[in-house]
Amino acid sequence: MFENIVGNNKVKTILSNISNPSHAYIFLGSEGIGKFLFAKKFAYKWLCTSNNRPCGVCKACIQFKSNNNMEFNVIEPLDGSIKVDQIRNFIKNVYEKPVESYKKIYIINDADKMTDSAQNALLKILEEPPLYVMIILVGSNEQAFLNTIKSRCIKINFQELSIKELKQYFENNGETINEKFLDIYQGSIGRAKKISGQEGIYLELEECILNIKNLNKVEFVKRCTKDINKDNIKDILEYLNILMFKFGKDNLKYLEVISEINDAIKQCRFNCNMEMVSDNLFLNMYDAVL
Numbered sequence: 001m002f003e004n005i006v007g008n009n010k011v012k013t014i015l016s017n018i019s020n021p022s023h024a025y026i027f028l029g030s031e032g033i034g035k036f037l038f039a040k041k042f043a044y045k046w047l048c049t050s051n052n053r054p055c056g057v058c059k060a061c062i063q064f065k066s067n068n069n070m071e072f073n074v075i076e077p078l079d080g081s082i083k084v085d086q087i088r089n090f091i092k093n094v095y096e097k098p099v100e101s102y103k104k105i106y107i108i109n110d111a112d113k114m115t116d117s118a119q120n121a122l123l124k125i126l127e128e129p130p131l132y133v134m135i136i137l138v139g140s141n142e143q144a145f146l147n148t149i150k151s152r153c154i155k156i157n158f159q160e161l162s163i164k165e166l167k168q169y170f171e172n173n174g175e176t177i178n179e180k181f182l183d184i185y186q187g188s189i190g191r192a193k194k195i196s197g198q199e200g201i202y203l204e205l206e207e208c209i210l211n212i213k214n215l216n217k218v219e220f221v222k223r224c225t226k227d228i229n230k231d232n233i234k235d236i237l238e239y240l241n242i243l244m245f246k247f248g249k250d251n252l253k254y255l256e257v258i259s260e261i262n263d264a265i266k267q268c269r270f271n272c273n274m275e276m277v278s279d280n281l282f283l284n285m286y287d288a289v290l
């Protein structure tokens with residue numbers, strides 16, 4: 001059932017061996033490692049109406065494959081969060097019995113972005129779910145869930161992919177992977193894809209740092225920060241950390257910058273002024289290294 005998904009072999013075994021599924025699951029693990037894909041395949045299996053699930057040929061399977069199975073629903077964040085109204089709509093829908101399958105399945109993707117009131121509304125369904133319903137919450141931040149929600153779901157933990165599995169994934173898709181960046185992919189296909197579209201930025205950054213002696217301070221800061229934005233700053237800071245360790249082998253001064261980079265990473269979590277953080281970081285890097 002999960003043959004085409006790379007990685008998470010333990011999860012494959014667990015999910016494949018379930019013969020009587022529960023009403024609620026919570027799929028937890030880093031972003032970009034395939035949790036949603038697993039949830040979808042699991043739903044496909046349990047919407048099938050034949051004995052040999054998923055058969056691929058029954059009406060429910062055919063509808064699922066053409067994105068037309070009415071008993072399959074995905075709820076996702078709108079403007080960054082899943083709001084109580086979305087859960088209320090879902091509750092209205094949940095009591096209508098399934099027609100095409102024996103089950104009705106809901107995936108709440110990025111469920112860790114549910115507001116507290118959305119989670120409280122969801123709790124009512126989790127406390128007394130209709131017999132036919134299956135809800136799969138997919139999320140990366142376990143702390144964001146209320147304990148009352150977690151205690152009513154079966155938890156499935158996902159692991160980051162190994163370097164070998166990452167390579168396998170890209171090979172299967174006929175894509176190449178830049179080995180130079182393997183460390184910052186952190187076992188996440190999603191992250192690898194995001195970064196491989198921006199390799200130029202990372203290479204330029206490395207080039208500037210290598211050439212630091214030939215640049216004046218203003219030039220250095222300007223070139224290093226020009227492509228940094230709120231979407232890539234965290235990945236870039238983590239890459240800088242790796243670079244500092246690498247360059248630090250020949251010049252200890254680079255190692256002095258590491259604690260500063262870690263501070264900047266922390267600041268980024270609190271929606272700080274990103275430009276100020278990156279300007280300061282590269283200014284201090286220049287002073288520390290030269």
Ligand SMILES: [Zn+2]
Pocket residue numbers: 047048049050053054055056057058059060061
């Ligand atoms: Zn089927």
